[in-house]
Amino acid sequence: MPPAIVLVAPQLGENIGTAARAMANFGVTDLRLVAPRDGWPNEKARSASSGAIHVIENARVFGTLDEAIADLSFVIATTRRPRDMTKRVEGPAEGLAELAATARTGAGTGILFGRERWGLENDEIARANIIVSFPVDPTFASLNIAQSVLLMSYEWRRVAHAAPTMPEPKNPPATREDVTALWEHLNRVLTPAGYFRPPDMAEKMARNLLLILSDAGWDRQQVRTLRGVLGHLERPRGEGDDREG
Template sequence: MSETASSSPVVVLVEPQMGENIGAAARAMANFGLTDLRLVRPRDGWPNEKATAAASRADHVIAATRVFDSVEAAIADLGFVYATTARDRDLTKEVVGPVEAGRRLRGFAAQSVKTGLLFGRERWGLDNDEIALADQILTLPVVPEFASLNIAQAVLVIAYEWRKAGFEAEDGGLPFGMPERSPPATKEELVHLFEHLESALDERSFFRPAEKREPMVRNLRAIFQRVQLTAQEVRTLRGIIATLEGRPTRPTKVKGPAKTSKDDEAPLPDGDGGEPG
């Protein structure tokens, strides 16, 4: 899913002190599709070489970063703003966690409302006047005795929840999906595998004593049935059995003892399972 600058929240860092933290925050933003970074009175000025180095290929975020003289100016065009803080403030504002915030931000985006996330200084966060400018407080479920997070860490967590809220599946948006599998083996293919295996085991006198052959066969078949083999996996297993039998070919169908003829043979699959014979 691609995000646009108009749909994703703005990240505002208030008086950030270290360029490395700005760069790490930019990288966290890029990881989860946020692109609009705004700085309020950065201590070491802007641009900042240390921020660029720490951004680690999030150059598009760094290049578009804007600097403002006040929080009011930085959020002037936003319709809804979260103030991030872990401190207990004497302010009558609703407090939400990152999961709920992600959902609400998505809802605002669907209504074309531009939103923002306000982060405070490394040492002491946001002051009450700055929090008062926000609509709600966003806090993380941290351990109270150790509630302080690095700015980039906080940006990462909230950006992650924002992105995750945009997918229906709980683990949606992964950069790769499950590998394509061969179709499930048909019952006919499974029966041929069973018969092939059982005939090979008969040749090696595996089923002993003879009167226990029937329950042993049932148990073997139950093992393979639980695995839910694909057609390719069946072909691979039959190739393995034929190799263990010491034959350069394997029967395409096995009925009874494993005997092959020129009309009932197929090449072995390749080492990775190959194609059907």
């Protein structure tokens, strides 16, 4: 199945419409909007879609990015190479080949695009499995949302049509909801343990953990196992001792 196109906090309805048109050109139809500034539905989006009405009408709106990607197992963040983050960066073709491999298992996939002015926040990028960066001329690097969506939709179709059928993995890959829940669980375990110190470093430390968990590429069973591990870790010490006896 083609990836979901997730526009994070888009500002102009016209950009949503031109993105929808670019999706439709290459058979990509699952449009998800996170907190669009001007609400939804949006008449400007509809008219700018140049007839890609099926994409506009089936678009879904979410309050948060976590909700928008909860059912997805592999997520790409499109952005320039960030300075302050150790996440893996790929070109569009390589990134979409990876995404397509997950999609072939039947799992949901998605691609994140940032707001017009400043793209994706680091907290948003942290939720992705990998970063895809376009090989633009560094002296003239600006791509608008519709152009970025067009390039990724094109590469999706190219890669998906070219790719051979691969054997399915034994277990379905973890969804983003699985990974987020695991991360939140880990934070709940670590906070009382005094991990997040000093306090002004806590946010960065937590984000780094999310990066590590997102990069892992676990399947659902593996995440369930880890949740079990955390469940044990968060019990008061005494209970753990009881099991030993």
